[in-house]
Amino acid sequence: MSSAAAKKARPKYLNLPAILFEIRLPVPGWVSILHRVSGALLFFPLAAWLLYLLDTSLASEQGFARVKDHYLQLPVVKLGLIVFIWAYLHHFCAGIRFLLLDLNKGVELAPARRSAVAVLIVSVALTLFFAWRIW
């Protein structure tokens, strides 16, 4: 056994603390992991929560008033809505980037990094805009 093989344990599995503190994840890596995080959040609990809101608001006049005039005015609900908006926008923008990468658009290192930065910035900027509109 060579000394190099003895020094490093291979394969190295990247757990969460390793991703956060041990290695420096490049920007496309952050877009990728946030695509997973936002997708998981949208799957549960956000989709269930939005269906509940749609259900209540469409069920009756009283339900609509309760959602619009009371529930959606609560700060904690607005925060939840902002989390949903960010998750949806990030998943949307990163998803379009992945679709373009699948079509071999922007797969070189430099454009891929630029598009990753653009995804992060555009989704956060639009989230701030909608946050300002609903607050």
Next chain:
Amino acid sequence: MVTPRRIVVGAHYGMGSWLAQRITAVIMALYSVILLVVLIGRRPADYGQWKALFSNGWMRVATLLFAASLAWHAWVGVRDIVMDYVKPDGLRLAMEVLTILLLAGYVLWAAQILWR
């Protein structure tokens, strides 16, 4: 007796799921943009306008198509996540079953909301 077996490994296994995830993504992206444009254009302010929007025939069909696309898309995505991070077979199977039940529930719930 030797029976022909389906090939479940190699370069082409998963192609169907991969493609389905992308097609459903495009459907949901188009629906999202259309919904946003409709909401900005009509600005439904009271219950009547809100109810009318989701009672429209095309809107019902498009929204149910969105829900079905979401279920298929999320099934592929959540299964990828579970396969990557959940190693014990029993727990992984349980999480996959729960995922299917939850997504089926979402689609049925959406249908119930739309055709009430």
